Amino acid sequence: MLMGLPLFLLFAVYGVVNAYLPILLRDLGYSATMIGVLQGVFEAAGLAFPLFVSARVDRRGNYGIVMIALGLLMVAVLPALAFAHSPWITAAALAVFAVGFKGAVPVADALVSRRLGANNSNYGKIRVMGSIGFVCMALLLQFTPLVDPAKPSSIAFWIAVPALLFALSIVAIPGLLKSYPHGPTSEKREPISLKGFSPSFWFGFMLVFVAFLGMAPSQRFFSLYVREYLKLDSYAGLWALSALAEVPFMFLSGKFIRRFGTERVLFVSLAAISVRNLVYAVFPTFGGAIAGQLFHSLCFGLFHPAAIVFVNERAPKRLLALALTLYTSVSIGIASFVGNILGGVVIDTLGYRALFVLFSVFPAIGCALCVRFREVFRTRN
Numbered sequence: 245m246l247m248g249l250p251l252f253l254l255f256a257v258y259g260v261v262n263a264y265l266p267i268l269l270r271d272l273g274y275s276a277t278m279i280g281v282l283q284g285v286f287e288a289a290g291l292a293f294p295l296f297v298s299a300r301v302d303r304r305g306n307y308g309i310v311m312i313a314l315g316l317l318m319v320a321v322l323p324a325l326a327f328a329h330s331p332w333i334t335a336a337a338l339a340v341f342a343v344g345f346k347g348a349v350p351v352a353d354a355l356v357s358r359r360l361g362a363n364n365s366n367y368g369k370i371r372v373m374g375s376i377g378f379v380c381m382a383l384l385l386q387f388t389p390l391v392d393p394a395k396p397s398s399i400a401f402w403i404a405v406p407a408l409l410f411a412l413s414i415v416a417i418p419g420l421l422k423s424y425p426h427g428p429t430s431e432k433r434e435p436i437s438l439k440g441f442s443p444s445f446w447f448g449f450m451l452v453f454v455a456f457l458g459m460a461p462s463q464r465f466f467s468l469y470v471r472e473y474l475k476l477d478s479y480a481g482l483w484a485l486s487a488l489a490e491v492p493f494m495f496l497s498g499k500f501i502r503r504f505g506t507e508r509v510l511f512v513s514l515a516a517i518s519v520r521n522l523v524y525a526v527f528p529t530f531g532g533a534i535a536g537q538l539f540h541s542l543c544f545g546l547f548h549p550a551a552i553v554f555v556n557e558r559a560p561k562r563l564l565a566l567a568l569t570l571y572t573s574v575s576i577g578i579a580s581f582v583g584n585i586l587g588g589v590v591i592d593t594l595g596y597r598a599l600f601v602l603f604s605v606f607p608a609i610g611c612a613l614c615v616r617f618r619e620v621f622r623t624r625n
Contacts, residue, residue: 280588290346460583
């Protein structure tokens, strides 16, 4: 699949950002509460732009051009993020960076879905290249002296490298600049409305929200937990372990989905998120961190492809890009925004173990709702 290399490079950016963004902010002098606020700004900004442009991108089908622009935008704003020590400038730089960082994912997902067509259950086989890119970048930075975690400029540079290569790969690979418009672009279209989605879709939207709210500690504060609570410098390697654990499950996700259905896979993943948080809280050791990271196989390796297939099953095709944006940028974005704000405050007031215990509750609520409203959950368009 032609999208393999761009996904590899896009999620190589994620490999740096997920592991080192909170470290960069801490080294700029911010408290955990302020890091939570800044990362909340990052999440909020990342959901706004894709929401407003997704319908237009889906109509025009110019996914490649949009991904190039978003990749270059990430690169352009990094100097301000690395060298500014004002919270206002840092927040503004994070907001602009988030437009490219968060915006590229739903556009890439929509292009993959368009190219796969009816074979959307094979999404995981393509998306796994992103996981491999994440692993390779995290391992590279863990086991080489290329990045200096004490220097924000060094972290910013290694964010810029794969982001620039991502933009260049869209240009270099034949076929990715091709447009996939939804019907004639000159045709007058009815306004996009959220009323086109079924109750089952919105129920899944809610499940994604509680799932990613539950993942906020492991996705946004894990590096600080390892560095400050466990007193270890192996956060990039542990991030690589989690991404590596997700690879086989994501690759085989289509088989799990076809055999058990999206509903059961999502339920199991929600339960795994709760257990993962409790592992970090009950076993605050290097071994516990390893065990928790291995849970990423279920918490994301299965959950993400199942959620994408769930969206494809329940969203009208003319609203596919909007539906994927609601999933990637709104449900995940709002959950991450709330999780960052709340998580930073909990760390400064109650500590890291309380953080994980508290956030284990949210996906457990999602599991309970799956049981209580199972008929709504199973209904398709």
